[in-house]
Amino acid sequence: MSALDDAGLQPQGAAWIFDHSLGDWRYIVATSLVDTMGRSSVYKELLTIIEKLHLPRELTVQDIHLVAPSGPLFKTISGALHIENGRVTVSDCIINGLRVDAVLYRWTGVPSQTKAAKVQKEFKRRVKELADCPPLRA
């Protein structure tokens, strides 16, 4: 989480969520940047700065699945839970009609347009700053 915040991403949500239809766990990062910048642009910026972040070595950008907080997954869970930081494990739960198995590290509310614009501005500033830093990992 701190690495994603350090990158300026300031995600509204971060969690491991089990996709029951696929039988697979996915690391989901909910960020308003998906709506304001577009998915490709956010991934591209993350790929550019990944080596400059304090992420676990085994975690790559490919492990991250971006979702928009305006989407139904985020809204469904945030209707019941608000997690600023920490860790909450949800097991075999039905939340607002959705079957959820997840480990949630952050899950806050849908940001306002003003807040989303601020997040984008900060992300772009931070990406520029990190571009000048040496990589932390090879």
Added chain:
Amino acid sequence: MEAEKALRATGQNWGQVYWHAGFAIEQMIKAIRIKREGFEEWPAADRGAKWHDLELLADAVIKDDLRARRRASITFEAYWLTVRDWSHERRHPGDANPVTRKDGLDLLLAVINSSNGVMKWLQDLYQSV
């Protein structure tokens, strides 16, 4: 520019653009497997939600090719990750997760970009089999 032109041709129905762009990728990956393995059609045993998930599908069919291509270009990798996130369930009018203009344009560009788009690479891969 090319995505905007393509979108205008569709009448800017974002939901349809999104779904068809992603479905084209799904079908292309499946075509590669069919050609590689000499099948006459997609195996009946390999049906279900997993086979519409582009991440799992790519992992099963083109894992090594994709790894090499991703390493060669950050732009391609960003486009692939965008395409990977396509959901075959986002197609119905009145969907709980309606496709926005940005969603549709983003995916379309990732698919059709002439230099680093995913479709061009898959087409080249298909031809090389």
